[in-house]
Amino acid sequence: MTMAFHELRASYAFVERNINLVKRYWGWELVWMLYTIANSLAVVLIARGANTAVGGQPLSTAQVDTLILFLAIGALVWHYLAVVFQTVSEMISWERWEGTIEYTFMAPVRRGTHMVGTALFSLVYGFAHTAVVLVIVVLAFDLNMSHANYVSASAVLIAGSLSLVGIGIMGAVLPLLYPERGAEMTHVIQAALVLISGVYITASEMPEPLATISIFSPATYVIEGIRSALIDGEGFAELWPTMVGLVASGFLMIPLGVYVFSLGERYAKRTGRLKRSG
Amino acid sequence: MTVATTEPEQFRGLRIEVDPHARALEVDDVTKVFRQGPGLIGRMRGKREERKRVVAVDHVSFVVERGEIFGVLGPNGTGKSTLIRLMSTLLMPDTGRVRIFGLDVERDEAQVKRLINRVSVEASFFKKLSPMENLMYGARLYGVDPAYARRKVVEILTRLGLENRSIGSSMEDMSRGMQQKVAIARAFLTAPVLLLLDEPTTGLDPHSKREVQAAVRELRDTHEATVVLTTHDMQEADELCDRIAIVDKGRIVALDTPAALKDMVRQAGEAPPSLEDVFLRLTGKKLEEADKEAELT
Numbered sequence: 001m002t003m004a005f006h007e008l009r010a011s012y013a014f015v016e017r018n019i020n021l022v023k024r025y026w027g028w029e030l031v032w033m034l035y036t037i038a039n040s041l042a043v044v045l046i047a048r049g050a051n052t053a054v055g056g057q058p059l060s061t062a063q064v065d066t067l068i069l070f071l072a073i074g075a076l077v078w079h080y081l082a083v084v085f086q087t088v089s090e091m092i093s094w095e096r097w098e099g100t101i102e103y104t105f106m107a108p109v110r111r112g113t114h115m116v117g118t119a120l121f122s123l124v125y126g127f128a129h130t131a132v133v134l135v136i137v138v139l140a141f142d143l144n145m146s147h148a149n150y151v152s153a154s155a156v157l158i159a160g161s162l163s164l165v166g167i168g169i170m171g172a173v174l175p176l177l178y179p180e181r182g183a184e185m186t187h188v189i190q191a192a193l194v195l196i197s198g199v200y201i202t203a204s205e206m207p208e209p210l211a212t213i214s215i216f217s218p219a220t221y222v223i224e225g226i227r228s229a230l231i232d233g234e235g236f237a238e239l240w241p242t243m244v245g246l247v248a249s250g251f252l253m254i255p256l257g258v259y260v261f262s263l264g265e266r267y268a269k270r271t272g273r274l275k276r277s278g
Numbered sequence: 279m280t281v282a283t284t285e286p287e288q289f290r291g292l293r294i295e296v297d298p299h300a301r302a303l304e305v306d307d308v309t310k311v312f313r314q315g316p317g318l319i320g321r322m323r324g325k326r327e328e329r330k331r332v333v334a335v336d337h338v339s340f341v342v343e344r345g346e347i348f349g350v351l352g353p354n355g356t357g358k359s360t361l362i363r364l365m366s367t368l369l370m371p372d373t374g375r376v377r378i379f380g381l382d383v384e385r386d387e388a389q390v391k392r393l394i395n396r397v398s399v400e401a402s403f404f405k406k407l408s409p410m411e412n413l414m415y416g417a418r419l420y421g422v423d424p425a426y427a428r429r430k431v432v433e434i435l436t437r438l439g440l441e442n443r444s445i446g447s448s449m450e451d452m453s454r455g456m457q458q459k460v461a462i463a464r465a466f467l468t469a470p471v472l473l474l475l476d477e478p479t480t481g482l483d484p485h486s487k488r489e490v491q492a493a494v495r496e497l498r499d500t501h502e503a504t505v506v507l508t509t510h511d512m513q514e515a516d517e518l519c520d521r522i523a524i525v526d527k528g529r530i531v532a533l534d535t536p537a538a539l540k541d542m543v544r545q546a547g548e549a550p551p552s553l554e555d556v557f558l559r560l561t562g563k564k565l566e567e568a569d570k571e572a573e574l575t
């Protein structure tokens with residue numbers, strides 16, 4: 001009991017530390033925010049240009065608006081999931097870069113606590129970051145959100161975050177094992193997830209084998225679910241199977257991630273990969 | 279004035295009972311070998327260099343008693359840091375065992391972590407964060423009561439000569455001496471039973487060096503901590519340590535009190551020997567020369 005209590009309190013160490021880091025690196029946070037906004041706007045602009053780009057039978061204004069919303073949701077949800085994934089998977093590269101990795105690994109906290117603390121932070125941070133971008137996109141394109149069901153959309157998003165946290169923890173093993181190039185390898189995972197999860201296209205309409213592979217990506221269901229909630233106004237009645245599925249997958253992925261990571265940690269401690277110099 | 283006492287109730291049930299009869303530290307036939315050179319990926323990319331085996335710690339055994347300040351003295355590259363990492367759960371030994379208060383570093387890792395703390399040669403801090411923020415992170419990890427920790431941080435850092443305004447500002451512009459003091463304070467904050475110091479005074483000016491050494495002594499005296507420290511500073515080893523293990527190329531070549539080590543090489547009619555003489559006699563080279571040799575290879 002006291003142990004569980006201690007672990008819970010200790011996980012806050014990671015939340016507080018990361019909040020402090022965000023405060024101190026605010027210049028970089030600003031740059032990153034601008035980068036994200038530019039990226040999202042660039043994608044959404046595709047819809048605005050659809051008519052002139054192709055010619056032929058023009059889309060109605062309503063159709064263009066739907067396309068804008070379709071792409072905007074892809075861009076934003078993807079951004080959120082990427083922030084969660086990155087924050088978790090980069091916790092190792094970051095500590096290696098700062099030189100604190102040995103200090104953190106020597107501390108009397110379970111690796112699970114370490115991961116969960118980092119994940120908690122990533123959820124809050126990802127939510128805040130995405131909300132800012134959302135407001136800007138909505139204002140810039142004057143989107144019609146009258147049908148949107150924000151409550152069920154948020155529920156899908158939170159349920160889906162769990163799996164991404166799990167995949168992120170697994171990804172974090174790469175920088176642990178490959179000090180030089182591990183961080184880049186996690187970007188490959190991320191790019192692969194964009195490709196197979198139907199971020200800018202309905203997943204089932206992708207060419208094979210992508211359509212089949214997309215079935216196995218939790219992000220596919222998150223994006224689909226949120227489109228249903230925000231475009232068609234679907235609520236819990238329609239979306240509960242998606243939510244249950246996502247939570248179940250999260251409860252599988254997180255322990256699996258922690259397990260894979262602990263195998264990597266053992267290996268790193270045998271071979272001296274935590275740190276070379278000093 | 280004390281810098282290190284942390285009353286048990288500030289630790290939220292984090293402290294564990296240790297066997298009253300157990301030795302503070304037992305290193306029993308420990309070996310650590312590293313493989314250096316391109317790994318699998320490097321070789322796939324066509325790097326042809328051989329992977330070489332480096333025996334960093336070579337069948338080392340010794341025992342440290344409670345309350346001792348135990349020194350590991352040797353030139354660069356002889357496995358001192360590796361030895362410290364093996365004691366601090368950051369590396370697993372290839373052969374042999376390390377026990378801390380009777381607990382096995384590998385098998386009882388979680389409990390061992392609560393007994394130890396380590397200060398490394400290089401400052402390992404979040405550079406943009408302040409000393410206070412860095413130490414509060416540590417305090418939370420070790421389950422130290424935050425309100426208590428906040429008071430204690432100021433107390434310990436002031437005692438070590440840090441100005442109040444540095445405690446709250448980013449560490450990136452701090453001198454190495456100051457950073458090292460913050461690192462020491464971070465270890466003291468958690469009141470470890472076994473404190474592992476890896477070259478805690480390397481690169482410090484003489485004044486900071488003295489302050490750090492005094493703090494280490496005080497920690498031992500007021501808190502009954504056991505201290506293992508590595509150094510390549512002869513004078514520091516001589517003045518600070520109760521016993522010294524002289525290491526060369528991963529092996530212990532002598533282990534005794536500073537006085538006994540010097541007695542070993544004392545010759546009638548000559549000036550009283552220094553530890554430098556002891557090192558020279560045992561290894562056939564001067565410590566600085568050995569350091570240069572290590573830099574070249």
Ligand SMILES: Nc1ncnc2c1ncn2[C@@H]1O[C@H](COP(=O)(O)OP(=O)(O)O)[C@@H](O)[C@H]1O
Pocket residue numbers: 271272273275276277278312313314332333334352353354355356357358359360361
């Ligand atoms: N993580 C590691 N991976 C590969 N080689 C290492 C690692 N750590 C230390 N070594 C090698 O082991 C030897 C001993 O290093 P170290 O323990 O750092 O010595 P010291 O602290 O006495 O200077 C050196 O040759 C060093 O290059």
Ligand SMILES: [Mg+2]
Pocket residue numbers: 278355358359360399476477
């Ligand atoms: Mg060293």
